[in-house]
Amino acid sequence: MTSSDSVRSTAHGIRRHLRQVLLSSALVAAALFSPVAASPAIADSVTVGQTFLASGLDPAEGSTGWALVTHGIAEQLFRVSRDGEVVPNLAVSAEEQEDGSWLVELASDRFFSDGTLVTAPLVADALNRTSDANASARATAGRLTFAALDDATLRVTSEKPTPILPSILAEWAFPVYLKTNGAPLFTGPFAVETFEAGTAIEMVPNAFYEGADERPDVTIRRIADGQSLALAFASGEIDMAFNLPVETLSMFEGRDDQTVMSFPVAYQYMMWMNTRAPALSDVRVRRAIDLAINRDDLVAAARAGQPATGAFAAAYPFAADGPLPYDPTAAARLLDQAGWTMGDRGVREKDGETLELVLWAYPQRPDLVTFQPVVRAALADLGIAVTTQVTESPSEVAGSGDFDLFLWAKHTAPAGDPGFFLSLFFETDAARNYSGWSDPSYDATIAELRTAADPETRRALARRAQELIAEGAPVSFLVTPKWHVGLSERVAGYEPWGSDYYVIRPDFGTSQQP
Amino acid sequence: MTNLTATRFVVMTFVSWLAAVAVCFLLIRLVPGDPVDVFITQVNIQASEALIDAYRAQWGLNESLPVQFGLWLHGFVTLDWGISFATGAPVSGELLQRLGWSAAIGFGGIIFALAFGSGLGFFTAITPGGFADHLSRAMAVAGQALPAFAVGVIALWVFAAELRWMQPFAGGTLERLVLPVALVTFFSVGSVSRLVRAGFAETVQAPYLKTALAKGLPFRSAVWRHGRRRAAIGLFAGIAPDLAWVVGGTAIAEIVFGIPGLSERAIQAVAARDYPVLQAYVGLVALWIILGLQACAALRRALDPRLADAALAS
Numbered sequence: 001m002t003s004s005d006s007v008r009s010t011a012h013g014i015r016r017h018l019r020q021v022l023l024s025s026a027l028v029a030a031a032l033f034s035p036v037a038a039s040p041a042i043a044d045s046v047t048v049g050q051t052f053l054a055s056g057l058d059p060a061e062g063s064t065g066w067a068l069v070t071h072g073i074a075e076q077l078f079r080v081s082r083d084g085e086v087v088p089n090l091a092v093s094a095e096e097q098e099d100g101s102w103l104v105e106l107a108s109d110r111f112f113s114d115g116t117l118v119t120a121p122l123v124a125d126a127l128n129r130t131s132d133a134n135a136s137a138r139a140t141a142g143r144l145t146f147a148a149l150d151d152a153t154l155r156v157t158s159e160k161p162t163p164i165l166p167s168i169l170a171e172w173a174f175p176v177y178l179k180t181n182g183a184p185l186f187t188g189p190f191a192v193e194t195f196e197a198g199t200a201i202e203m204v205p206n207a208f209y210e211g212a213d214e215r216p217d218v219t220i221r222r223i224a225d226g227q228s229l230a231l232a233f234a235s236g237e238i239d240m241a242f243n244l245p246v247e248t249l250s251m252f253e254g255r256d257d258q259t260v261m262s263f264p265v266a267y268q269y270m271m272w273m274n275t276r277a278p279a280l281s282d283v284r285v286r287r288a289i290d291l292a293i294n295r296d297d298l299v300a301a302a303r304a305g306q307p308a309t310g311a312f313a314a315a316y317p318f319a320a321d322g323p324l325p326y327d328p329t330a331a332a333r334l335l336d337q338a339g340w341t342m343g344d345r346g347v348r349e350k351d352g353e354t355l356e357l358v359l360w361a362y363p364q365r366p367d368l369v370t371f372q373p374v375v376r377a378a379l380a381d382l383g384i385a386v387t388t389q390v391t392e393s394p395s396e397v398a399g400s401g402d403f404d405l406f407l408w409a410k411h412t413a414p415a416g417d418p419g420f421f422l423s424l425f426f427e428t429d430a431a432r433n434y435s436g437w438s439d440p441s442y443d444a445t446i447a448e449l450r451t452a453a454d455p456e457t458r459r460a461l462a463r464r465a466q467e468l469i470a471e472g473a474p475v476s477f478l479v480t481p482k483w484h485v486g487l488s489e490r491v492a493g494y495e496p497w498g499s500d501y502y503v504i505r506p507d508f509g510t511s512q513q514p
Numbered sequence: 515m516t517n518l519t520a521t522r523f524v525v526m527t528f529v530s531w532l533a534a535v536a537v538c539f540l541l542i543r544l545v546p547g548d549p550v551d552v553f554i555t556q557v558n559i560q561a562s563e564a565l566i567d568a569y570r571a572q573w574g575l576n577e578s579l580p581v582q583f584g585l586w587l588h589g590f591v592t593l594d595w596g597i598s599f600a601t602g603a604p605v606s607g608e609l610l611q612r613l614g615w616s617a618a619i620g621f622g623g624i625i626f627a628l629a630f631g632s633g634l635g636f637f638t639a640i641t642p643g644g645f646a647d648h649l650s651r652a653m654a655v656a657g658q659a660l661p662a663f664a665v666g667v668i669a670l671w672v673f674a675a676e677l678r679w680m681q682p683f684a685g686g687t688l689e690r691l692v693l694p695v696a697l698v699t700f701f702s703v704g705s706v707s708r709l710v711r712a713g714f715a716e717t718v719q720a721p722y723l724k725t726a727l728a729k730g731l732p733f734r735s736a737v738w739r740h741g742r743r744r745a746a747i748g749l750f751a752g753i754a755p756d757l758a759w760v761v762g763g764t765a766i767a768e769i770v771f772g773i774p775g776l777s778e779r780a781i782q783a784v785a786a787r788d789y790p791v792l793q794a795y796v797g798l799v800a801l802w803i804i805l806g807l808q809a810c811a812a813l814r815r816a817l818d819p820r821l822a823d824a825a826l827a828s
Binding site for chain 2: 047049055056058060061062063064066134135136138139171172173196197198199219221222223224225227228231232234235236237238364391392393394395396431432
């Protein structure tokens with residue numbers, strides 16, 4: 001071996017040794033860091049784009065309470081869970097008393113974002129103020145009065161008796177807050193750092209909310225136009241785009257770093273049938289119309305959603321089972337039985353009258369206007385001539401009773417209880433019984449529902465009420481729409497639920513995201 | 515300005531403004547859609563008749579129209595512009611917060627349009643049929659023919675989503691203003707250049723220019739020196755009706771680029787039938803347009819003594 005060979009051999013040995021050291025180091029590093037690498041990365045800050053933003057920080061003003069809850073800033077005593085059930089939040093229980101009042105027990109470990117313990121006197125102060133100032137807080141059971149019996153117990157009395165106080169306290173009008181000399185303080189997982197009206201809210205984790213270390217800072221940025229929201233997401237300026245227009249979704253197909261999740265919301269699309277209209281006073285005609293509409297066609301027209309099964313979105317425990325039938329042959333048979341026979345022009349006739357109906361919709365929900373030609377085509381096949389109208393004042397027109405068919409959108413269980421919708425729109429003397437329908441057995445069912453306290457009983461009664469509605473057909477439930485959320489890798493685990501009522505939740509941006 | 519002239523100016527301005535806001539007050543209330551109905555539908559609450567009545571009383575909708583107008587007028591002049599139906603917040607605070615954004619976009623756009631448009635118009639006048647002339651025509655046609663909303667979205671797509679040169683939503687104030695101001699400029703620069711061109715073109719044809727040239731002035735200097743006053747008079751006459759752009763015309767830029775300006779809020783208010791916001795917005799815009807028209811007229815009179823004499827004679 002020459003000296004040069006010796007040097008080469010030595011150098012080769014050093015290189016081999018170095019390689020071994022480097023390889024070993026890499027393996028050790030991989031072993032050390034792999035558990036961290038395997039769990040989802042938690043971003044330091046996340047930017048959310050939405051078409052809406054709280055207009056202020058005082059829950060007593062307008063619909064601010066709703067916005068603060070949906071932003072993850074404020075919370076109520078009760079909330080609606082992912083499964084559509086009313087569950088305790090800042091409260092731990094609520095019990096109805098013999099005199100009709102309720103005792104609400106507060107959790108002992110909940111704090112405002114400055115560390116102040118949530119106590120009954122503070123809650124009573126806030127909610128009494130809201131009840132005085134905001135008419136929306138008096139919507140369901142009249143004026144609620146809150147009195148602190150001790151630091152942990154509230155007595156709540158309502159102007160109108162109610163068996164569902166927890167559900168009412170889950171309504172957006174009742175966030176709990178601590179009034180200060182400046183902006184109010186809240187109990188949600190995020191606290192407001194800066195608030196720029198109409199533009200953005202910068203939030204930091206509420207240090208007094210469990211798991212604060214896990215949460216990122218969050219900025220909610222308002223981008224009013226849906227197209228601009230999609231472009232802001234495409235440009236990477238925002239990590240989450242809430243409620244993307246369906247026509248923008250193709251922009252994100254095939255992207256590795258951005259995904260779009262679509263989820264069914266709790267709004268329901270439906271069609272009122274005016275039972276006071278001469279042709280529609282016959283239940284066979286109404287049921288024929290219900291049977292003639294192919295809900296899959298409506299979903300295709302809206303390009304998102306799923307056929308409705310009843311009055312409530314399928315996620316609710318009181319939703320009706322199974323698909324609603326589509327059977328144009330049976331529909332035609334029903335019309336024949338009702339005496340409406342097919343005329344020469346392809347329009348059914350009876351006693352010299354043609355079967356012609358006016359179908360209304362309103363532009364505030366563009367999907368409803370999209371549905372009009374689909375419904376018209378389906379009914380034309382059945383021999384019903386339909387003309388369409390659009391109004392900017394849906395409640396006025398529907399309330400006047402001057403319509404035949406009316407396409408409608410409604411969140412049918414905003415506080416997780418079926419009673420509100422089933423009562424307000426279908427009872428004989430209800431304020432919003434647009435269809436003019438009356439069924440004594442239905443009224444009796446709702447009367448029973450009004451006083452029932454047991455959740456299982458309430459669910460059974462709600463399902464029974466939906467069966468009666470299906471039999472009487474004052475309405476045709478059509479589609480449960482879907483909304484679309486754009487997600488970057490930083491919030492890839494986020495799963496939307498609860499429509500726009502709970503967008504930013506305690507698990508937002510953390511490794512605990514489902 | 516004599517006291518009599520000043521008084522006449524103030525009275526005329528107030529009467530014009532009052533007529534404008536009164537007509538708009540009526541028109542806003544003639545638009546179909548009950549504000550309480552719209553609000554209840556939007557916030558999804560259980561609305562009994564009592565609740566609807568409570569909202570109507572709280573919002574002053576039970577009063578007769580003349581009383582409502584009188585209350586609003588008194589509030590507007592005393593800077594109490596009411597409470598927004600939709601947000602429950604004082605309108606004056608909401609609008610004044612937004613005024614800065616709209617003014618920045620509107621004035622920024624107009625200033626850039628005047629700068630670029632005047633330059634382009636001048637070069638168009640001295641080189642008819644040249645590149646500047648073609649560009650000026652193209653910009654004028656584009657300003658009339660292209661939909662502003664689509665141009666804004668395309669700009670967003672190109673500069674933010676594809677090239678990623680800027681962050682129009684999450685960037686700093688200046689960064690956020692670049693594209694909106696550029697959009698307003700783009701849609702104004704063509705018409706400004708044609709107005710300026712017309713003024714300078716008349717000078718190019720004028721006999722006195724030959725005299726100026728005979729004195730040895732270079733052509734470009736002679737046209738500039740002898741044509742700028744005429745061009746300015748034509749420009750102020752031409753852009754005066756477009757003053758609404760400075761406040762109202764920024765709406766598309768505000769919506770596309772997510773700017774919290776006055777017009778963007780007004781559009782929300784139309785959808786919500788938020789009368790207090792709409793009425794205050796109309797009051798502000800009417801005041802701005804009337805004062806702007808008066809200012810343009812004053813500038814024209816200052817530039818052309820013949821107009822001043824005619825005004826005095828009337």
